[in-house]
Amino acid sequence: LHILINNAAVMANPETRVGPNWESQFATNHLGHFALVAGLEPALKAANGARVVSVSSTGHKLSPIVFDDIHFQNRPYQKWPAYGQAKTANSLFAVELDRRGQAHGVRAFAVHPGGIMTELQRHLPKEEMIAFGWIDDSGKIHERFKTVEQGAATETWAATSPQLNGKGGLYCEDCDIAQLTQPGTSRTSGVDPHAVDADAAKRLWQVSVEATSRDMFQA
Structure with a gap:
């Protein structure tokens, strides 16, 4: 398996519990992908050069991992x-x-695809989207939003671009490597430090192993 894109997601839904009382957004958006990649570890290793792309968002700026x-x-x-x-x-x-996969020829990236109107917004009332400036009173989408095809571009770039050969562990946007931003500055671009912190990443990994009873790419 040469390319894997983790793209399943829910957004801003009412409180929902899944599995052993997991919060559904964390479970769907992260734990499910963690378990999927663990199950595909042999196929990724066998590729002798694979990329795993996880679809993140500027939404990461709303909260670190608590x-x-x-x-x-x-x-x-x-x-x-x-x-x-x-x-x-x-x-x-x-x-x-x-960090764990590169010794096995597996590199990983996170991407912000951009603002796109899809079924992801299904839990948001029209009034809330108007208040955010995403749509106007008539339902017209703001011009800053991308088309689905434009939104897929960064995912495709991260999965295939030779510009990323030898690189990994990066957050990408607009078919480029994102700049590091400080919390409270840009809310629409760049990546905040808490989302690329190596210690937090290791801690999250252990939490995920304990939750899913799956581990992968062990030394």
């Missing part, structure tokens, strides 16, 4: 912080997967 309460068991559920930490998890997964 390791003391990932599943909102001791704090009120909030849909946007829950989405934020799930998107942070997508990026951190790429960081640690790349």
Whole structure:
């Protein structure tokens, strides 16, 4: 298996519990992909040169991983912080997967595809999207949004571009490597430090191993 793109996602849905009381955004957006990649480890190694691309988002800027309460068991559920930490998890997964996988010819990347209107917004009322400036009162989508094809471009680039040969563990956007941004500055571009922090990535990996009872690319 030469290319794997982890693209399954839910966003800002009402509080939902899955599996052993997992918060559904973290479970769907991260844990499911973690288990999938673990199951495909032999095929990725056999490729002798594979890339795993995880679809993150500028939503990562909404929250780091709250390791003391990932599943909102001791704090009120909030849909946007829950989405934020799930998107942070997508990026951190790429960081640690790349560190572990590169000795086996497996490189990993996270991407922000851009703002795109798809079924991902199905849980958002029209009034909320108007308030965000995503659509106007008539439902017209703001011009800053990408088409689905444009949104797929960065995923495809990260999966195939020779410009990334020998690289990995990176967060990409607009068919380029994203710049590091400081929290509270740009909310629409770049990657905040908490989403590419190596120590947080290692900690998330262990949490994921314990949750899924799966590990991969061990030394």
